[in-house]
Amino acid sequence: MINNDDEEIDILGFGDDGRAYGILSRDRIHTAIFGESGAGKSETMKLLILQCIKRRHGFMLIDAHGTLAREVLMMIPRELWSNTVYINPATTIWFKKVISVNPLECRDEEDKHVVVMSFLNVLKNLYSDSWGDRLETILRNALNILLDVGKEITLKDLRSFIINQEFRDSILRNVTDLDVLHFWYEIFEKNYKKEAVGVVYNKLDKILSTPLAMFILNSRLGIDIGQMMRECKFIVVDLADIASDDIVAFLGSLLIHLVYVEAKRHSRHSTSSLPTPFNLFIDEAHLFPSFAIKEVLNTLRKFNVKVTIATQSINSLPKDIAKEIPALCRTIICFRCDIATATLFKSLLLLSKDEMLSLSLHKFAFYSHSSPPVAGIAMSKKITVKEYNNWLDVARHSVEIYGNDVRSVMRVSDDRMVGIGKDMSRRDGETLTRLNTSNTKTR
Numbered sequence: 001m002i003n004n005d006d007e008e009i010d011i012l013g014f015g016d017d018g019r020a021y022g023i024l025s026r027d028r029i030h031t032a033i034f035g036e037s038g039a040g041k042s043e044t045m046k047l048l049i050l051q052c053i054k055r056r057h058g059f060m061l062i063d064a065h066g067t068l069a070r071e072v073l074m075m076i077p078r079e080l081w082s083n084t085v086y087i088n089p090a091t092t093i094w095f096k097k098v099i100s101v102n103p104l105e106c107r108d109e110e111d112k113h114v115v116v117m118s119f120l121n122v123l124k125n126l127y128s129d130s131w132g133d134r135l136e137t138i139l140r141n142a143l144n145i146l147l148d149v150g151k152e153i154t155l156k157d158l159r160s161f162i163i164n165q166e167f168r169d170s171i172l173r174n175v176t177d178l179d180v181l182h183f184w185y186e187i188f189e190k191n192y193k194k195e196a197v198g199v200v201y202n203k204l205d206k207i208l209s210t211p212l213a214m215f216i217l218n219s220r221l222g223i224d225i226g227q228m229m230r231e232c233k234f235i236v237v238d239l240a241d242i243a244s245d246d247i248v249a250f251l252g253s254l255l256i257h258l259v260y261v262e263a264k265r266h267s268r269h270s271t272s273s274l275p276t277p278f279n280l281f282i283d284e285a286h287l288f289p290s291f292a293i294k295e296v297l298n299t300l301r302k303f304n305v306k307v308t309i310a311t312q313s314i315n316s317l318p319k320d321i322a323k324e325i326p327a328l329c330r331t332i333i334c335f336r337c338d339i340a341t342a343t344l345f346k347s348l349l350l351l352s353k354d355e356m357l358s359l360s361l362h363k364f365a366f367y368s369h370s371s372p373p374v375a376g377i378a379m380s381k382k383i384t385v386k387e388y389n390n391w392l393d394v395a396r397h398s399v400e401i402y403g404n405d406v407r408s409v410m411r412v413s414d415d416r417m418v419g420i421g422k423d424m425s426r427r428d429g430e431t432l433t434r435l436n437t438s439n440t441k442t443r
Helices: 041-055 067-075 078-083 109-126 133-149 155-163 165-172 178-208 211-217 225-230 245-269 290-303 339-344 353-357 391-402 406-425 429-442
Strands: 009-014 020-024 031-034 059-063 084-087 234-238 278-282 305-311 331-334 363-368 374-379
Touching: 009 041, 009 363, 009 374, 020 374, 031 041, 041 059, 041 067, 041 278, 041 305, 059 067, 059 245, 067 234, 067 391, 078 084, 078 391, 084 391, 109 133, 109 245, 133 155, 133 165, 133 178, 155 165, 155 178, 165 178, 178 211, 178 245, 211 245, 225 245, 234 245, 245 278, 245 290, 278 290, 290 305, 339 353
Parallel strands: 031 305, 031 331, 059 234, 059 278, 084 234, 278 305
Antiparallel strands: 009 020, 331 363, 363 374
């Protein structure tokens, strides 16, 4: 263990004698945890999260299965319940309230490109088997127009713009750019429309027709993730109650996307990183598309955002990410694992491949690319705190503060499409006349 009284140490595990093992916090940066099911990965993540809680460092945990998320809620002391943001679509059933996010939130013109491209990459990775240039072109043009006319666009608006002629015309009626008009009235209408309406509807409707997912995403009442990060909130994302794996992957990827967008936004307005470290923990990382993982690992290190991913095997990650993990993650923690994982990290860890394959449960080898590098062997152990809370009490307290009434979310969602059209109709009469003339010529 590194012992330096002047700097914080991130404890990773413990020796047989109970002594803590760790590395300098500034050296941990991004961390990858590997190991078979039940080996101890979750306890190591809980240990790292507990240190965030004690230091009042903000974090976001994305948990596809819910067990880790709920155990983390139990560890948060009562005086910090108000600092906890529990995102779970099932709270619409439990408490009739939900904490929403809007993945298409755009605060200014400079945001637009990052929001559009990052969101498209989420969809592209989710639907890679059926993705094409035409679909991407249609979605990109639709998003660019919608974000030009309003900064509070939702996924429902995007779907409506593409499949609803009346709504689309209400937006295009107020567009002056002849290239844009040419695309929608000539290229789209004559070449793309028949094919696109069905394809886009299938992609977006599966998401929006999943009731629980709709409540989280289809609202302009969403929380500001950037503000949550700056205020060092504890954001706990529990996706256990979403039945479909692809919807889980989509929701998780969108939340990762929001952290990524916020980091890019921060870089434009400040030359410094976040004043206090923010941690992003992604359990079962293989469930989420490769773009989301790779981009955050590449980008967030510059802004004092530390990412920790956990998965069973290096083979569970896409090949383009797997080969880069030793370079992207400065700290590697490896429990009992398969031969592919042991082979990849054999030059970094103190144990041989055969030893890695036969490690006892809860024992792990670790390596940190610090100066000088640190390697060791330690054990995870079950985290205990003085008083465990009922996780549902913490969840209820969180949604009471940060959530919205389900009826309010539904009302805002239903009014949104009509509202955009009404806002457009208030434009200057002379401008409308000019634009209608332009539309007629373009047709």
